[in-house]
Amino acid sequence: MTSFDVTRRQLLAATAVTGGALAGGQFLSGTTPPAAAQGAATAPVPLNVVLRVNETEHRLTLDPRTTLLDAVREHLHLTGSKKGCGLGQCGACTVLMDGKRVKSCLSLAALVEGREITTIEGLARGEQLHPLQAAFIERDAFQCGYCTSGQIMAGVACIAEGHAGSPQEIRDWMSGNLCRCGAYDHIVTAIQDAAREAGSVRGG
């Protein structure tokens, strides 16, 4: 990469900083209901937060409003976890916390200190994909790919929990993850494949 090359991610990160500042200003004068704007001028006290993500410790200073999802995406630049709805409905932000699947958009980062977080970036062992990642490729279990990392993290947990016994059971226990492309049939098949493979129960 020459000095003039800028990755898409770096560009987005830089834009996000300026965009965020602008949005903050517009926010107070524009979209916020009047009652919310009152007192909004008081800047929140930043917090020192130590996060353990993919077996690495990170020391961050965060606005208390920062969700775990925003912390991993915007501060650690681990952008595999996606923000879909930001309200816990779509599952695109699914990560493992102490081995259990959670919606990272519903956790404040400052409140998950000491927990072991695993994101999609922490799933493979070097070049060796997790069996469920390989199964998603083999079974073509995605179209646009936006929900995929959340589906895989939820699927890894689904298998580890022992909830991947039948297609119906998988559908029930994967209901927290939406796929707007409708790749559900292939997602279920990929999870069935991986559940049969030794070594699937890891990653969290």
Add this chain to the structure above:
Amino acid sequence: MHPFTLERPRDLSAALAFPAHSGRHDAPTEYIAGGTDMVQLLQEHVRRPERLVSLAGLLDNSIDVGPQGLRLGAAATMADVAAHPAVIEQFPVISQALLNSASPQVRNQATMGGNLLQRTRCPYFRDVGYSACNKRAPGSGCAAIGGENRWHAVLGTSENCIAANASDLAVALVALDATVEVRGASGQRTVPLIDFYRLPDATPQIETVLEPGEVIAAIAVPANAAARRSHYLKVRDRASFEFAVVSAAVALEMDGARIRQARIALGGVGTKPWRVPRVEAALAGTTLDPTTLRRAAAVAAEGAQGRGHNDFKIELMQRAIVRAVEIAGARA
């Protein structure tokens, strides 16, 4: 999110020193535990506290089953309680209510105390684009009365609010006479869960009897012969990851083919979890004969008031009672 200060106290007594309020909507200081409902409400500007006090790691998360019954620490997660072997065996209605709630991810995060304190799913409450909501902005009116009210309550409503309580867990617990252990800086008190919730009346923004600086510390479910033969029936618009349109929690103690005692609570139809003692009385001593069940279930409709789109719930809740009693009765 509206800016807030986040306190992370070292222990529970430090947390209780903050006059945070979980029981009313407009409190400037609020507690946060699992966060699954709170963060949604913060994201959508429905709640705008100036300060949040974290209870993470400060409350008991144990699950104990003994001769006295079941005790659930307030911080026990929905997933852990639902999967606990003794809960499944001795209090199946609780496990079923939890497994039929939310998504696997949320069940790993959400706590018992937070589940009981989750806010209504009334779309007018959750969308600040609507100005009229007495629960969110006292005195502003109720957009659901005369609006889209298919999801709303038909029991316990007032002219100020018809929002339904959204917790499945609370319905199962109310059927089993659960109590809530409330802890505050000045001590501890025990409140029956059914009295823990307030009817909306003229103050729908005040939802529970919690005082500032009080938290739910634990839930106790007394041992009961009916609890083993219990069932949670949830009727909803899709098979998974959806709130109840109507639900029924039923626990039966049988004497041969006859019902010795029935305990029944309804969800999706009340402004709080709704126990139906008169239906229970009508079922005592009867068999599981469909005509008898139908006649007893009809008593549940007394006092019910539909608002148009939700009229169907009055019939549906009776059918849900019949079905849930049949299923519980068929259980060995």
